[in-house]
Amino acid sequence: MASADYSARHLSVLEGLEAVRKRPGMYIGSTDSRGLMHCVWEIIDNSVDEALGGHGSEIEIQLHADSSVEVRDRARGIPVDIEPKTGLSGVEVVFTKLHAGGKFGSGSYAASGGLHGVGASVVNALSERLDVEVDRDGKTYAMSFHRGEPGVFDDSGSTPTPDAPFTPFENGSELRIVGKVKRGVTGTRIRYWADRQIFSSTARFQTEELFDRARQTAFLVPGLSIGITDERGDEVRRDAFRFDGGIAEFVEHLATDSGVTETWRLQGSGSFTETVPVLSPQGAMVPTELSRECEVDLALRWGTGYETTFRSFVNIIATPKGGTHQAGFEAGLLKFLRQTVEANARRLKAGTDKLEKDDVLAGLTAVLTVRLPEPQFEGQTKEILGTPAVRNIVSQVVTKGLKERFESTKRDDKAQTALVLDKVVAEMKSRISARAHKETQRRKNALESSSLPAKLVDCRSNDVALSELMIVEGDSALGTAKLARNSEFQALLPIRGKILNVQKASVSDMLGNTECASIIQVIGAGSGRSFDLSTARYGKIILMSDADVDGAHIRTLLLTLFFRYMRPLVEDGRVYAAVPPLHRVVIMNPGTKPNETIYTYSEAELHTLLAQLDKAKKRYQDPIQRYKGLGEMDADQLATTTMDKRHRTLRRVGVSDAERAERTFDLLMGDDVAPRKEFIIAGSEGMSRERIDT
Incomplete structure (x- = not known):
């Protein structure tokens, strides 16, 4: 719930942010751990977009012990001058206005992940406190927000806290100047505390997910260094990621099996036109036809296994549920390999059967990235790409790249492409054989089947x-x-x-x-x-x-x-x-008391037992039986030690x-x-x- 002492001046600004607070699921998916992590990446992705544009190559992420998150970069810094339409500073516009930012026009970002202009403002609305510092023009500017409203926190101690007394601005907002920096030094620092009124009590930052995605982002932006410091546990955890090889290194990292091929890199681009509403100088939305450029970068390799590992990205934003770019990749791959197998059907002994998608994807590890301005996503969570024209562009790039590889006269390329064809045809035959076997099994139950090996003791x-x-x-x-x-x-x-x-x-x-x-x-x-x-x-x-x-x-x-x-x-x-067991120790009891048998499972366990027996002055048979094979045991010993549910260890x-x-x-x-x-x-x-x- 928003603070009761909001001033009338900010009603128009906070109206949109109040909608975010009332229905956060529309913007971040949920208010559990997943939504908490989504907020982190909304802020980080803004810094990554700067790096994509060639501004800054270092990002630092810090998880403080007080559950706050801090993101620092050395990019251009958020604009601090006055935005003419609102009369507010660029910093305040970015953090208080929905659908505001530098990613709607064509001048600031050629391709970016934050396309809806709600990332920073949504995180601000769902934060109990947010502090931002910007280095620009030789000065350090600062502004603080409490659940979306700008103002000043009275931090009596040296450590900032969301519980500090807060005074909202009354007549006009102030972008404070809190220091000086060297001329040419620019960057942004954002620290926020997630609002405990919004997020569930079980919501937690997923450390491994954060490290994995930081590593993933470093793969996708060659030369970008991402450092993470986690101070929340008993020990401070620190790691940094930087990969100059890009998605080719990413594929090698993801692949777990031996390679049938080396990692192939397919790159290309295509253009398309789309009609989008553009804000005119008079403030009206005018449908305008714009020409777009889509760049495609793909790295893939086939391995000896049968599992498929595929990652797709749009402007370095992961699209785990696919979209038009993934559909284009699969369509281009299947169409090309079908044509190639049909052309070589006699040599491959493929018959008239056709490849299916699962046949060509078996053992494939691939990373696909596309970059284009203002992609259409299905929802703010950006899990599915919806831009229709991307499908054909990706399909054409895949087809062209594979054709060049399969027509290459280099010895390595010829050997690897032959292995790929053999693999996909073997997968096709295995699928057809499995289907026939399954149909046969439906007609016969296991007892009627005479195909079980004779040596099976059922x-x-x-x-x-x-x-x-x-x-x-x-x-x-x-x-x-x-x-x-x-x-x-x-x-x-x-x-x-x-x-x-x-x-x-x-x-x-x-x-x-x-x-x-x-x-x-x-x-x-x-x-x-x-x-x-x-x-x-x-x-x-x-x-x-x-x-x-x-x-x-x-x-x-x-x-x-x-x-x-x-x-x-x-x-x-x-x-x-x-x-x-490894050993059988027979303890010899005096008189008519039956001997006791103890089994040991390691040399250390045997030595410990013998020491205990010597200390207790108990006699045992010597030499001690050492089992090297299961066949050395009799049936009772094998049952007791290995097969009887009541005594065995598995x-x-x-x-x-x-x-x-x-x-x-x-x-x-x-x-x-x-x-x-x-x-x-x-x-x-x-x-x-x-x-x-x-």
Whole structure:
């Protein structure tokens, strides 16, 4: 609620800002953490727009301990002279008038993110206090606002606070001169306290989101340095971002898989005309036809995976819900690759089937940016671009850029374009095969199907939530596991040795591998983009490998397979690693009291146990049994330690664990030799003979 002592002089100014306070969701989306972050970026984006225009290359963001936010730049500074129509200073106009600023005409900004002219004024209206300082013309000018109204805070202490007594201006606003700066030094400093009357009590600044978006903005504006200091926690956190490589570096940062191609950069532009209302000197809105220029910059690369990572931006403002520029990109990409595959159908053995959008987007990492004056967004939150003409311009730039790349006579370009065609055709065939398989499965249930591997030892229960598939290393462990399992809900699938390294193999090689194909077939939910978690036949997938180096190797190979081709299983927390014991210690009790058996799971745990037994003067059998494989246990021991729900220990595999496994395999068994050599050399000093099985 606005302050009761507002003066009549400001009723016209505050009328618009009061509408913002009454319905903030119209301007910032919500009044929770998302809206709080939106306000931060409305202020930061103004500084970024200055950098886009070539004015200033440094922005500093500071989250103070008192929950205020401060943004500093060294750009041109907000104008301080009097705006003739309102008779107010430029600073006051920017912070109190909706739809006012330097981004409506064509003189101040060729392209900018703050296109509606409400950013600074909305943040001001939703702030309990806002202070602005401007360096211009050798002086430092200052003005303060309380919930949108200009005036003066009586800061008796050295630290400004929104609770300080506030005196609104009565007869005329004053842009105070509070200092001097060297001639030529310009910039703006804004500090504000979000209004606790507006934002919910649970609204919080999302630190990671702030750092991620600052990094993203630094990628989009090459040469711009963005520093963030967070003083709210126990420790001050500080980071700075600057990337001179632009969106090409952004693509490399986003990509998590090995590359099929290098990062390709496609750039171009196009012009269009649109009719927009323009304010005439007489104050009337006159429809005027204007010529616009749209610049397109695209970086993309295909990787060995099947996930699609796509980011789109308009004047460096993220458009997470897409819009006409994304539609143009997808249309141009699909149209060109369809034509190219049709022209090479015989060599690619593509038949008469047509590529679909998902086929060409599989494994693609791309960043698309377009820059144009006054883009049409759907809503103030700017999540969807609506300018119709951008679609054709982006599509033409994509088509032209890809045509030049595919017609290039350079050896690298020819090799990479051939790999792209092979990949998209393989994705198309995989999609068609998965669809045919799904249709077949609809006609037959799992029990009627004769396609399940003969070596699968299935369970009796049809309850997916209860059932478990245990992937067992070796036939010897399978024999013991058959006796140790609960056949009602525990199924067993043995694998022979080490499965295929899917980090290097193609999709067709993976599907052609007996062990990989058996695992995918038994789980019954498909693979890659066609994977359907709802059709998985088991609620838990448990990897049972030996407690030795080879067992760890096999487990890592399996995790890489699940992460690459059945990731929803990992994301849903359905993949587990069994934890078999390393040692079996038999404590010999005196007299007729039965001996006690204790299992330990690490060398440190064993030494601690033995020390406790020696201290208690308890005898134990020597030598202590050391398990190297699951097959060394009898059925009772295997059930007690690894398979019985009442006693076993399972480790749930998270996405970070699977990502770590994939990175490890990429390092140790990937195509790039140099990092592997460096890893081996660096780790050789810490290796002892005792750690090697010889």
